[in-house]
Amino acid sequence: MRKISLFIASSIDGYIARESGEIDWLFTDQDYGYSEFIAEVDTLVMGHKTYQQVLGFEEYPYSEQEVFVLSHTLQGKAENNAIFINNDWANFMANLRQSSGGLIWLVGGAQTIHYFLKHNLIDEIILSIHPIILGSGIPLIINDSSIAKKLDLRNVKNYDSGLVQITYNVKS
Template structure:
């Protein structure tokens, strides 16, 4: 069975919105787009490259798909991610798109939860969920996430979309690997491990 892996860049206070640039996602008046680059380093890039070693597909929400589809087809071919992003299969969850034009993209039909369950049961490598905040919330609510791969950067934003938003399902996480880069970014891989346990001191 294929794994669905949520791959997300976060601020220290858990914001995932618009890490890549000021105009990436200004929804709800977000004014902090582009927060990631000033607080990243080469070790982060190496870790992110590793996230794709055993994955052959991405699962994207509509907004992230449109951002990627506008950038990667004409991105610098010298960027080691350019060919990978264009050649990987992209599964797109959207209620408003009628078609997807980016190479190797498929628009999921019907209910997204049912569609992702079918994807997980199909043959192939891991499926990375990149960005796609609303889609990630849906997958978490329906217990469809097998792993979280997170970079947690040393900056506090205060507002914006959060991966673990209000109403997130209480979940215990098993750390698979956790390290800190020279620039202070935490690179963590975690797997859901049932419900949290509770105790007292």
């Protein structure tokens, strides 16, 4: 079975983006393990809002991977060969996990992460905590006691910039 990894950054107060969706506060001064991680990834899954944000990047960064976008309304192929999935996400993900291939990266955002936690679809969390307090924004985890999970600490990396990257296995 293929593994699903949430590789994501947050502020120290738990936000993954400003309220506007902006991620201008993220450190870009070094790689922070991204190159090593993305080399294992052949499939990405993200929510529609995250996909729209990715389209605003200077260059589309995922042309080498298969991309699925979870949407409540859109279905079928989109720009950059992304495929919109709008029904029965749980069954789609079960089939995707059983297919051949490498690591599946859950890119985000908050609603998609919530769905994956609620349906026990995350195997690993790699969280890069930036030393910044945003005060408000889009939370990493939506408050909901039904998604409570225990995590096993696998690794901690400290960087000179103050960023701390923590890797957890998610217990089922």
